[in-house]
Amino acid sequence: MRKKFFFALLSVVCFSWRASAQSSLLATLNHEGSISTYYGSSALQEAYNAANHGDVITLSSGSFLGTDIKKAITLRGAGMTVDTVAHTEPTVISSDFIIDVSDTLSHRLTMEGIYSNQRVKVSTLKNAMFLKCRFNEVIYTNGNSSTMKDLNFIHCRIAEHFYLAANGSASFLNCVVMNPSQGNSETSVFSFTNCYVDNINMGHSEYKNCIIKHTSRVNGYATTTFYNNLWLNSSELSLNSPNKTNVKISPDDERVSYLNVDYNDDNDYQLTDAVRALIKGTDGTEVGIYGGSLPYDPTPTNPQITKFNVAAKSTADGKLSVDIEVNSAN
Structure with missing residues (x-):
């Protein structure tokens, strides 16, 4: 059940120009x-500039200018899709940005409910968490030093490309990932569980209960494990795995042809009964993003700003009355 929390008549000290800035875009910063x-x-x-490590920034729906992230903050948006239940639209970061967060911090970077159709470059990042986010590209700034x-x-959804730096590691759970690759297939490690993955080309990794659309080649496949995956591939290469619990099917087979398509945000990757009958995951549930113990759901878990009203003008002492409505799925 969704609960509503009202922060009525929130007094905000503001400059006079803000009294006339009746924008539908809002960010809140929670510092201690x-x-x-x-x-x-x-x-x-503005919220990021004022933030410290460990602070929480919450964004409304709408399009925001990006900022390079060098602080271990929690950044929460209204979601990566239109939510007809919560009556929210995506929170969009409209420009490229770089992530460079020291790997010695006690806090970690967390992002949830964010949509980006731009390029995200990573210089330094460790132990970060991304939930229910849509990115176009996630790549390193320098393959050997990032x-x-x-x-x-x-x-999460990666629409175009995910490029992991040398000596890196990344795990994906119930995600859609296009073109994952490694800066060094001998030192970088991927883990995919209940994912839809396109065009794999890597070694020293693990794929479990996934739908794999295409394989160009698998470098070091002898060190990569494949458990209960559905391969949309006509090549015998897909069977050259030490593990033989996978099912290979031609991408032209009418049962899976709807899965053999280019990426689109509107693709929900729901399986038909015919596809479910082809293979089960290691836990007995279906393969792909709706299987496992945590089936795919794009709705953010964090509270979402759904509406806010700003008074027409500030009071004589420079305060502005703000009425904010937040929906929480918890």
Whole structure:
């Protein structure tokens, strides 16, 4: 059940120009329980500039200018899709940005409910968590010097390319991942569980309960394990795995042809009964993003800003009345 929390008549000290900035874009910054609010397309940038490690920034639906991220913050959006139940639209970061967060911090970077059709470059990042986010490209800034360690993606979509730096590691759970590749297939490690993966080309990794659309080649396949995957591939290469629990089927087979398509945000990757009958996952549930113990669901778990009203003008002492409505799935 969704609960509604109302922060009525929130008093915000503001400059006079903000009284007339009636924007539908809002960012809140939570620093040790103290809430600050920012408005407009630059709200994310302003909130980030004021944030410290461990702070939480929450964004409304809408398109925000991006900012390079060098602090271990939690960044929460309204989602990566249109939610007809919560009546929210995606939170979009409209420009490229770089992530460079020290790997010695006690806090970690967390992002949830964010949509980006731009390029995300990673310089340094360790033990980060990405939930229910949609990215176009995630790549390193330098293949040999970038740090991408213990990155975790849950219910995410990578639309074009994910490039893991040398000596890196990344795990994907119930995700859609296009063109994952490694800066060094001998030192970088991927783990995919209940994912839809296209065009794999790597070694020293693990695939379990996945749908694999295409394989160009698998470098070091002898060190890569494949458990209970459905291969949409006519090549015998897909059977050259030490593990023989996979099922290979021609991508032209009418039972799977709807899965053998280019990436589109509207593709839900739901399996038909005919496909479910082809193979089961290692846990007895279906393969792909709706199988396992945590089936794919794009709805963010964090509270979402669904509406806010700003008074027409500030009071005589420079305060502005704000009424914010937040929906929570918890």
